[in-house]
Amino acid sequence: MTEPKTPDAAATTGPAKKHSRSGKSNATIYDIAKVAGVNPSTVSRALSKPGRVSAKTQKLIEDAAAELNYQVNPFARALPTGRTNTFGLIVADITNPTFFDIIRGAETTATLRDYTMVLAESAESGVTELTAARRMMATVDGLILASPRMDDDDIRTIARDKPVVVINREVDGVPCVVPDVNKGISEAVRSLAGNGHHKVAFVAGPPQSWMSARRWEGVQAACEWSRLEAVRLESTKPTVDGGRQVARDVRASGATAVLTYNDLLAIGLMQELQAAGMVIPDQISIVGFDDIFGADFTTPPLTTVRSPLGECGSGAATLLLDLLHGDLPRGTGETAATLRVETELVLRGSSGRLLPAG
Amino acid sequence: MTEPKTPDAAATTGPAKKHSRSGKSNATIYDIAKVAGVNPSTVSRALSKPGRVSAKTQKLIEDAAAELNYQVNPFARALPTGRTNTFGLIVADITNPTFFDIIRGAETTATLRDYTMVLAESAESGVTELTAARRMMATVDGLILASPRMDDDDIRTIARDKPVVVINREVDGVPCVVPDVNKGISEAVRSLAGNGHHKVAFVAGPPQSWMSARRWEGVQAACEWSRLEAVRLESTKPTVDGGRQVARDVRASGATAVLTYNDLLAIGLMQELQAAGMVIPDQISIVGFDDIFGADFTTPPLTTVRSPLGECGSGAATLLLDLLHGDLPRGTGETAATLRVETELVLRGSSGRLLPAG
DNA sequence: AGGTATTTGTCAACCGGTTGCCATTAATTG
C-alpha cells in the first residue's frame, strides 16, 4: 500500500550520496511559520526581537521551533545584518606558551557569550599579521590582536573598519589590555637588591615589541630607585634558543642578576649558563617574565614576573564583546578604554643571595 | 548629442549618506558587472568557474575586480552553496601543551589552503565536546577532533552530517590520524631492559582515552617480548598534578621504571619523587609520552616517546580538506582512510641504568 | 551556403533571514 503513516521513514533510495545534504540542519523560519500558523517575519521577530510579538504568539513559535529542532542559519543572518557573532584572535606565535592562556581565556569568554573564535598566527611578522587581519575582516565582527607586530598606524587603520582590542601593547585610540609591569618589576628588583646584587642586566625582546620597551623602562626605573646599575643586552629572538645565544653577552656584562624579556629567554639562558658550570642562583640570579607553563619545571624553578595572561585573554574578549554590543564605556571621550592588569613577582629558586666568589 | 563618452561620470547626486557603511568592504559583483559591462552572473562565473567564460571577458572582469578592490562576501556565497571554507578544531584542553603543535599544524595548513580554522575546547568532557561540535556544525565544512572524549557513536553521528577527521583515536568508518605507538614503545622498553630493569609500571590516562588504552597495550606487549613484568596504575587526571598524586602508588608498586600516559604525568611524578628524596634515574627511571614543550626543561630532562604532533595536526587538516574537495582516497571501499605516523624514543636523562640500592 | 555543434552570456529563481512600511486588531481614553 501507500505508506501508512511514516512519511519520513521512507528513506527508500538508500544512502545515496553520503553526507551531502543529510546533515544540513534543515528547519527554517518558513517551516516554523507554517507549523505555528504565522508569517515568517513574525517568526524572525519572535526569535530575535524580544518583546516585539505577543506572549501567546511567542510561545507558539518557540514551541514550533523546539519541535523542529530549529537553528538559525548564521549565514542567512549575516548577509543582511553584517553581524556574524564571530571574532578573530591573532597571536604572534601559536607555539609560544605565553599565548596559550590568552587563547584559552578568549575562547572561554567567546563560548560563554555565544560567540565563535577564529584563530590565526602572524609568525612574529608584521606583514603576515596584517594579511591575516585583512583576511579575517570579512568574516568577523571584531578582532583581538595579542602582542601585535605591525605598526600603530596599521592597527588604527584596521580599527577604523572593525572594533579591535589589543593585548600587550598600547595604541592611541584603540582599546587595550596591558599588564602593568611596575609592581612586579619593582618587587623583583627590590628582592635582588636585598640579596646583595649591584649590577642587573636586562635581555631585551624583539625590537617591535612594545612590551619589551616597557619592561626595560620599568627595570631602569626600579634599578635607579634601588641604586642598582642596569645594563641592556639584545637578544636575537625571544625563544629558548635566543636565551642560549645571549649567555655569552650576559657573562661578559659582569652582571650578577639578569631579567629577561620573557621566560623562554630565561630558560635558555639558564640552560646555557649551567652547561658552562655556573651555579644558579649562587653565582647569578635569573628572573623571567610571564610565568608561562613550564617555568617551574626547571632546576632551579624559575623566578618570574607573572602576567595574568588568562585574564588578559578573557578581559580582551569581554571588552570587545561589550564594544560590539554597544556597551561602550561612555565618558571616556575619544580616548579608548584601557584595561590594566596587575603583575606580581613569583619568587622561585632561580634568584637569590649572591654568594661570595670562591 | 547625448552623453559624449563619459556615461559613468554623471554621479550627479553626490555623496549622499555614505559613511554609515564606510567600513564594510563594499564592491559587489554587481558593481564589477557594471564596470565591465557584463551581467553579474557572468562575473560570478568568471570568478569561480575557471574556463567558463572567454579569456577576453575574464580579463575584463578581473581588471574591474582588481580596480574595485573586490572581495567576495563569504556569507553571500555560503548561503546558496553551503560551503564556508571553514573547518573546526576541537581539542580536549587548550592549555595542555600536547595540543599546541596540533593546533599550529592545523592552522598552518588551513591558512595555506585558504581556509579558516575555528577553535573550541571540550575541557576533557564528552558532553561539552558534543555541544561544541553541534554548535560548530552550522558554520563549518568539516571538523577535526583531537583526542575526542565522546563515544564512537556520537562521533559517527556527527561524521554522518559533516566530514570529520579524528586525531589520536581510531573510530570505525571515520578517517583518523594516529601515531603508531609500537615503534616508540618497543624502543623505550628495550632501552629499559638493557638498563637492568625488571618491573615496569604504566600510569594510565583518562578512561575514555583511546590512546591511553593503546599505550598500555603497547607497553604490555613490549614487556612480554623483553620478558619484563608490567603493572598498570591509574591516574586521577592527565596533568602535572595527577602525576604528583600517583607517586605514592608508583613507589608502592615496586617498579623501577615507569612509563606514564603523557609527559605531564611524568613531570609531576618526577617532581614528587624527587621531593621525597629519590634520585632519577639512579633509583627509578621515568619515561613520558608525546615530547611536549618543556619536556627538556626538567632536571633531568625527560625521556619520552615522541609523537609528531605538528604532523598530526597538519595531516588531519590535509586529510579533511582533501575530503572536502572530493579528492577522497578511492579504493578504500567503505573503510575510511587512516593516516599513521611514526613514534620514536627520545632518550634524555630521566631514564637510565638502575644503580644497586645503597 | 546551409545546418549542426559549441561557446558564451543573460535571465531569473533561489539560499534563509531581516526590516521598513502598512493594515489590522486590541487597548485606552474622553
Place this chain on the structure above:
DNA sequence: CAATTAATGGCAACCGGTTGACAAATACCT
C-alpha cells in the same frame, strides 16, 4: 460609545552571490 493610540502581524523588498535553463553568437562541417 465613538475616537485616538498602541500593540501586533503580514507583505515584500532587500543582503550578495550561485546556478539551471535558455538564447545568442561563434565555430565547425559537408
